[in-house]
Amino acid sequence: MNLSVHLLPSLMSAPVPAGHVAVLVDILRASTTITHAFAHGVNEVLPCQTVEAALTRAESLPERPLLGGERKAVLIPGFDLDNSPFSYTRERVSGKTAVFTTTNGTRVLNQCREAAEVLVGAFVNREAVADRLRSESRPIHIICAGTDGFLTAEDILFAGALATDLLPAPESADVQTQLALDFWQRHGKSDDFRRTMMQSRGGQNLCALGKEQDVEYAMTQNQFDVVPLWTPESDRFSAS
Secondary structure, eight states: EEEEESSGGOSSSSOOOTEEEEEOTTTTTTTHHHHHHHHTTTEEEEEESSSHHHHHHHHHSOOOOOOEETTTTTEOTOOOSSSGGGGGGGHHHHTTTEEEEESSSSGGGGGOTSSEEEEEEEEGGGGHHHHHHHTOSSSSSEEOOOTTBBHHHHHHHHHHHHHHHSSSSSSSOOOHHHHHHHHHHHHHHHHHHHHHHHSSSSHHHHHHHOOOHHHHHOOOOOOOOOOEEEEETTEEEEEE
């Protein structure tokens, strides 16, 4: 299997080439929340880079969508939902379209516009993503969103976990992939996993806002079988 981990979008030497497969990783919280939303019946999620673009896209739709997302981990004024998975209940999102903008996660997509497929990966759907990729013959890129342009432990943990699922005994790996594998091996067990998540850059940001439950939830493994898929042509996420 040809697999590469990218610890930040800015550490990629080039965008994902045409025909390759990418996995978007933003554990706290975009990839966790998007997966949760599809598991609770959202019809589609339309990502936007900026608040202004989200408002413009929402206005272009025939029916008003839900506006979701965050800036500095809090609800954007005038939006319906923030970026907490707990906000995306079945009662709130089932059958709806959500226009979604976040500080970090949606920016990864800029590096994926030529990709054949872009999957959303999180601990809550880890096994479903791994199952989908185990027979993949095309090169795979696991891309960590980071936090405010910096490396963040929660994304690297997941990248290492997924890489371990797909490469249980790697014969060789590039530096970033090996770092992720080693990080998961060292910090992916029990109490150390929880401590690393809570003390990560993203975890500290959320805990400072009293959102420890979001971090706890993002640690839960294999809650859902759904694997959200982003289609560059239509610039939207759908369930797959």
